[in-house]
Every structure is written in C-alpha cells, then in structure tokens.
Amino acid sequence: MPWTASPTRRSRLMRTAAAFAVLVALAGYVAVQYVTGREGAPHCTVRSADGGEGRTYELSPEQAANAATISAVGTTRKMPERAVTIALATALQESALRNIDHGDRDSLGLFQQRPSQGWGTPAEILDPVHASGEFYAHLAEVPGYSRLPLTVAAQRVQKSGFPQAYAKHEPDATLLSAALTGRAPAALTCSPTTATAAGPGDAAEVRADLVRSFGKDVLPATGTAGAASAGTVSVPVPSAMEAGGGASRRGWELAHWAVARAGTLRIEAVSYAGRVWTADAGWRTERKESGTTTVRMKLAQ
Known part of the structure; x- marks a missing residue:
C-alpha cells in the first residue's frame, strides 16, 4: 500500500517550502540591491585613469572622506603617489578606511595605531590627520620604501601579524591614489x-x-x-x-x-x-x- 502523508504532515511541509521560498526571494532581492547600489544609499566610485571600461572601485562617502584626508596629508608632506598607495592599502586592511574607536588590544583609528606603542594619545590617533601624519613619518624612515613590495613597506611600519593581508588591497588603493593625488582627472564621483x-x-x-x-x-x-x-x-x-x-x-x-x-x-x-x-x-x-x-x-x- 503506497505511503500517504497525513494532512498535518502535508501542512507542515507546505509551510516549510513556503518559508524557504520567501528566504530565497529575500536573498535574491538583497543581492540585487547590493549590486545596483544598495538601494540608493550614498556611495562613491573611483575609475581607472584611462577613463574607459577599466577597473572601478566603490566605497562609502565616509571611506572616501577618510581616503581623501590620508592622500592630502601625504602630498602635503611631499610624499610620492606610491606612499599614498601604501597608506591607503594599509588603512583598507586595518580599518576598511573607517575611523574606528576599537581594535586589537588598544589599537584605534584608521591605521589601528596603539597609544601604548607611542603612536600618540587616543584622541590624537582618532584624528585622521594626526594618524596619517604618523604613518607617513614612519614610512619615510624605511629605506627605499617606494621600491619595496607594498606588503613589505607596510609591514615595516605596522609590524602586523598578517603582513600578506595588505596585498589584496593594492589594486583598489592604486585606483584611489591616482584619483586623490590628481593624476586621474574626474575619476572620483x-x-x-x-x-x-x-x-x-x-x-x-x-x-x-x-x-x-x-x-x-x-x-x-x-x-x-x-x-x-x-x-x-x-x-x-x-x-x-x-x-x-x-x-x-x-x-x-x-x-x-x-x-x-x-x-x-x-x-x-x-x-x-x-x-x-x-x-x-x-x-x-x-x-x-x-x-x-x-x-x-x-x-x-
């Protein structure tokens, strides 16, 4: 005799299937909104210097504002574009370009600098201008930093437990530095x-x-x-x-x-x-x- 589900079991199965369908639809909606601009949320986009169909990178206005400060402090100190790229890649890894008030042990800010290690007071480290200036001051002391691989130069400053993590941010940091140092006109919007x-x-x-x-x-x-x-x-x-x-x-x-x-x-x-x-x-x-x-x-x- 063939097995037949009871009415109660059929009802439970139908409710489960309906709930699963709703979850799938919701996931699809969220994915679409993310790809198409996160449902109209403010965002910034930087494009490659050639202005064609090259690489693009999207970030929030908060991240763009912090990146602009990091770049401005670097060029004001007469640091080359490569130094700005290193600084941006470091901040992307350490804080995702957000000026956060927490971190590992007493680490703070854009570069996760530590008051206990002489980077400044907590208030100073949470000032993006001061934090950027301290990063560049330490980077300038690294012999031949502009010719070193980005991971090596950043690690000489940061002394991170995961030095290779900086590498994945180099392409995006390169795009940002080209725009923010002025080499790529009208590249950031x-x-x-x-x-x-x-x-x-x-x-x-x-x-x-x-x-x-x-x-x-x-x-x-x-x-x-x-x-x-x-x-x-x-x-x-x-x-x-x-x-x-x-x-x-x-x-x-x-x-x-x-x-x-x-x-x-x-x-x-x-x-x-x-x-x-x-x-x-x-x-x-x-x-x-x-x-x-x-x-x-x-x-x-």
Missing part, C-alpha cells in the same frame, strides 16, 4: 550625498578643513581667493603647478578632495578645468569652460 539634507554649508568650516588637510599654504594669507562669495569657496591653484598651461594634478587633487568630503562639508557642486561635479549628475563638461587656476566649491544653502 560621489552620489548622492547628504549635503542638502544636512543643512547649509559653512565656508569657514570648509576653509579650516582644507588647512588641516593640506596645510596653511593651501589658501592665500590675504586677498579674496579662498573666501566665500555667494556660498562659494574658491581655492587657487598655483600657476607653477599647472602642466603646460593645462589642468594640473594639484587642481584635480583639490577637486577630488572636495567631492570626497562633499557630504561631510555640505558641498553641493565642484568645478575645475571646464568640468563640474554635482551629486545627481557626477562630472560633466561645462558649457563655458573655466580656467585652471581655481577650484570652486559651491556650498549647500
């Missing part, structure tokens, strides 16, 4: 930001953050350059830094810094060298091409 939702921008805050990241020479001591005019902060690009009269690395470095920190500083638009960035449209060509001597940041009103 963030969309959408929370600039308008957070209230109006503060020009004094933008200028203070510029000076903290790039040093006091980023803005002129006197004059109108760098001052706010109708909600705009203008930052001069020294003519000595222009490349043959064209757009300079310094200009694009400042422009990408502004884009990366747009959400934090409530920057609505950034323009430089005939290109303008907005959160809703990314980078586009201006109808009337601007010069290459100023980066303009329009603040949210």
Whole structure:
C-alpha cells in the first residue's frame, strides 16, 4: 500500500517550502540591491585613469572622506603617489578606511595605531590627520620604501601579524591614489550625498578643513581667493603647478578632495578645468569652460 502523508504532515511541509521560498526571494532581492547600489544609499566610485571600461572601485562617502584626508596629508608632506598607495592599502586592511574607536588590544583609528606603542594619545590617533601624519613619518624612515613590495613597506611600519593581508588591497588603493593625488582627472564621483539634507554649508568650516588637510599654504594669507562669495569657496591653484598651461594634478587633487568630503562639508557642486561635479549628475563638461587656476566649491544653502 503506497505511503500517504497525513494532512498535518502535508501542512507542515507546505509551510516549510513556503518559508524557504520567501528566504530565497529575500536573498535574491538583497543581492540585487547590493549590486545596483544598495538601494540608493550614498556611495562613491573611483575609475581607472584611462577613463574607459577599466577597473572601478566603490566605497562609502565616509571611506572616501577618510581616503581623501590620508592622500592630502601625504602630498602635503611631499610624499610620492606610491606612499599614498601604501597608506591607503594599509588603512583598507586595518580599518576598511573607517575611523574606528576599537581594535586589537588598544589599537584605534584608521591605521589601528596603539597609544601604548607611542603612536600618540587616543584622541590624537582618532584624528585622521594626526594618524596619517604618523604613518607617513614612519614610512619615510624605511629605506627605499617606494621600491619595496607594498606588503613589505607596510609591514615595516605596522609590524602586523598578517603582513600578506595588505596585498589584496593594492589594486583598489592604486585606483584611489591616482584619483586623490590628481593624476586621474574626474575619476572620483560621489552620489548622492547628504549635503542638502544636512543643512547649509559653512565656508569657514570648509576653509579650516582644507588647512588641516593640506596645510596653511593651501589658501592665500590675504586677498579674496579662498573666501566665500555667494556660498562659494574658491581655492587657487598655483600657476607653477599647472602642466603646460593645462589642468594640473594639484587642481584635480583639490577637486577630488572636495567631492570626497562633499557630504561631510555640505558641498553641493565642484568645478575645475571646464568640468563640474554635482551629486545627481557626477562630472560633466561645462558649457563655458573655466580656467585652471581655481577650484570652486559651491556650498549647500
């Protein structure tokens, strides 16, 4: 006689199957949302220098803002792009570019530096500018660091228990450093930001953050350059830094810094060298091409 499931057992099987189907559907939905931009969550994208169908890397506005600070501190110290790549790869491994207030033993911050090992006080280590400066200071003491494999150079500074872990971040760090040091024009975009939702921008805050990241020479001591005019902060690009009269690395470095920190500083638009960035449209060509001597940041009103 064939076996027949009881009504109770059939009902239980049907409920189990239905629950499994719901879980599968939910997993598929989550996967789709992740691939297509995490359901509209703010995000930043950096593209390869060739601007074609090359490599891309996506990160959050928080990560982009921290990466921009790390890069700015490096170039201000006259460190080469390779040093910035090493620093970014290290921070990607140690904290995923997040300024976290915890870690192994007393490790803190972007680079998981330890107060007990002389990296600074907890408050100093949790300051991205200080933490980045300390990393570069130690890296500069490594003989020939720019010619060493990234894992070796990073390990000489960090003394990690897992030195090979830095290697997997080198491609993404290379993309980021090319954009943030200005070598790859219009390569970084963030969309959408929370600039308008957070209230109006503060020009004094933008200028203070510029000076903290790039040093006091980023803005002129006197004059109108760098001052706010109708909600705009203008930052001069020294003519000595222009490349043959064209757009300079310094200009694009400042422009990408502004884009990366747009959400934090409530920057609505950034323009430089005939290109303008907005959160809703990314980078586009201006109808009337601007010069290459100023980066303009329009603040949210």
